[in-house]
Amino acid sequence: MRTQVAIIGSGPSGLLLGQLLADAGVDTIILERATKDYVLGRIRAGVLEEGMADMLDEAGAGARMRREGLPHDGFDLTFSGRHHRIDLHALTGKRVVVYGQTEVTRDLMDRREATGGVTIYEAQNVQPHDFDGASPYVTYDKDGVTHRIDCDFIAGCDGFHGPSRKAVEGKGLQTFERVYPFGWLGIVAEVPPVSHELIYCNHPRGFALCSMRSNTRSRYYVQCALDEKVEEWSDDRFWDEIRRRLPAETAEAVTTGPSIEKSIAPLRSFVAEPMRFGRLFLVGDAAHIVPPTGAKGLNLAASDVRYLFDGLRDYYADKSDSGINAYSERALRRVWKAERFSWWMTNTMHRFPDAGPFGQRMQEAELDYLSGSIAAQTSLAENYVGLPY
Ligand code: FAS
Ligand code: PHB
Numbered sequence: 001m002r003t004q005v006a007i008i009g010s011g012p013s014g015l016l017l018g019q020l021l022a023d024a025g026v027d028t029i030i031l032e033r034a035t036k037d038y039v040l041g042r043i044r045a046g047v048l049e050e051g052m053a054d055m056l057d058e059a060g061a062g063a064r065m066r067r068e069g070l071p072h073d074g075f076d077l078t079f080s081g082r083h084h085r086i087d088l089h090a091l092t093g094k095r096v097v098v099y100g101q102t103e104v105t106r107d108l109m110d111r112r113e114a115t116g117g118v119t120i121y122e123a124q125n126v127q128p129h130d131f132d133g134a135s136p137y138v139t140y141d142k143d144g145v146t147h148r149i150d151c152d153f154i155a156g157c158d159g160f161h162g163p164s165r166k167a168v169e170g171k172g173l174q175t176f177e178r179v180y181p182f183g184w185l186g187i188v189a190e191v192p193p194v195s196h197e198l199i200y201c202n203h204p205r206g207f208a209l210c211s212m213r214s215n216t217r218s219r220y221y222v223q224c225a226l227d228e229k230v231e232e233w234s235d236d237r238f239w240d241e242i243r244r245r246l247p248a249e250t251a252e253a254v255t256t257g258p259s260i261e262k263s264i265a266p267l268r269s270f271v272a273e274p275m276r277f278g279r280l281f282l283v284g285d286a287a288h289i290v291p292p293t294g295a296k297g298l299n300l301a302a303s304d305v306r307y308l309f310d311g312l313r314d315y316y317a318d319k320s321d322s323g324i325n326a327y328s329e330r331a332l333r334r335v336w337k338a339e340r341f342s343w344w345m346t347n348t349m350h351r352f353p354d355a356g357p358f359g360q361r362m363q364e365a366e367l368d369y370l371s372g373s374i375a376a377q378t379s380l381a382e383n384y385v386g387l388p389y
Contacts, residue, residue, distance in 0.1 A: 049386030
């Protein structure tokens with residue numbers, strides 16, 4: 001088989017890149033390790049920056065998001081028993097759209113199928129080859145046969161644990177990492193959200209987040225220790241804990257119900273540099289991870305795709321390689337600023353075991369300053385809605 005761009009991974013990065021390229025007349029094949037249902041079964045991000053929402057429109061996959069997504073003009077911070085609303089729209093003129101990553105993935109998969117895009121699911125042992133030269137190729141196993149796909153470029157959209165970054169270890173790859181001493185225990189429940197906007201809570205018992213997927217489906221998180229087991233958290237225990245971390249009037253207003261999904265995710269900050277190795281490009285979680293506190297993970301995948309798509313489109317349309325040559329540097333500049341914001345928001349909102357009384361007071365002073373400073377709120381808001389591409 002042959003294609004112009006072989007894409008490893010059918011998550012948001014791979015699907016969005018594949019659709020933009022297909023619409024620009026560039027042939028792609030997506031190789032996905034899992035089944036379509038498994039990919040759609042993963043519950044992940046929930047907040048889209050305007051840049052991501054606009055790219056879904058550009059890819060012809062934004063109609064349902066515009067219809068069912070919830071535009072949000074702001075969110076609440078709670079700390080020291082206080083509420084403070086960050087008015088994103090008043091401070092930046094922008095807003096975010098609350099729309100689950102599962103739905104983003106579904107819309108992109110539907111669009112790919114409707115436009116005849118090829119995705120090979122359950123492709124095992126996917127490996128990129130010869131990307132240092134002009135004739136890269138990818139191999140994979142399926143139904144007991146090893147297949148080869150020759151291509152011009154390989155897009156490694158295979159997430160944090162995929163083969164693309166592994167394939168460039170020892171080839172000048174440099175990594176930067178911070179692993180946080182806690183995780184997030186999250187649930188999804190078919191109950192109305194406690195508020196029409198998100199609530200980020202700093203509490204002595206730990207961080208909590210009240211989010212949603214729709215006006216009838218809620219998404220909640222509590223900070224938990226890394227050695228916690230999800231099976232030790234009954235629904236009742238979860239609801240009791242999150243209500244203990246909310247201001248009293250908010251806790252009273254929480255509608256509880258049976259969880260339909262419950263899981264614990266570790267938190268890390270991670271960046272791999274550079275994001276290009278010859279004709280192999282690292283995209284999205286394959287290149288970087290942020291703690292979800294700043295809602296940047298999915299949105300960083302979108303800006304990577306923007307830069308790589310623009311470069312590949314120019315390569316095929318104008319035989320210009322300036323865009324692909326600039327990809328890594330351009331992507332990393334935005335990645336590092338989002339890493340900083342996500343790290344700052346995580347440090348400001350979570351309980352750190354080794355913070356001590358001084359560290360606690362620093363958090364309280366940070367939040368007290370933030371609540372009284374338009375300049376500080378504007379800085380938070382412009383990062384949260386997404387810095388320019
Ligand atoms: P993905 O990981 O989504 O997709 C990679 C794809 O590659 C997957 O389909 C995988 O099956 C496939 N793949 C992997 N190995 C392969 C192989 N060997 N061969 C072929 N295919 C392979 N972000 C937020 O903004 N907010 C959140 O609340 C949030 N919560 C998260 C919770 C969890 C548990 C995780 C893991 C991530 C969370 N994220 C969150 C970040 C997440 O949304 C990512 O940023 C987003 O999925 C990035 O998309 P991709 O780069 O496409 O990577
Ligand atoms: C979510 O709804 O899953 C969500 C929202 C905002 C975040 C993290 C997760 O910062």
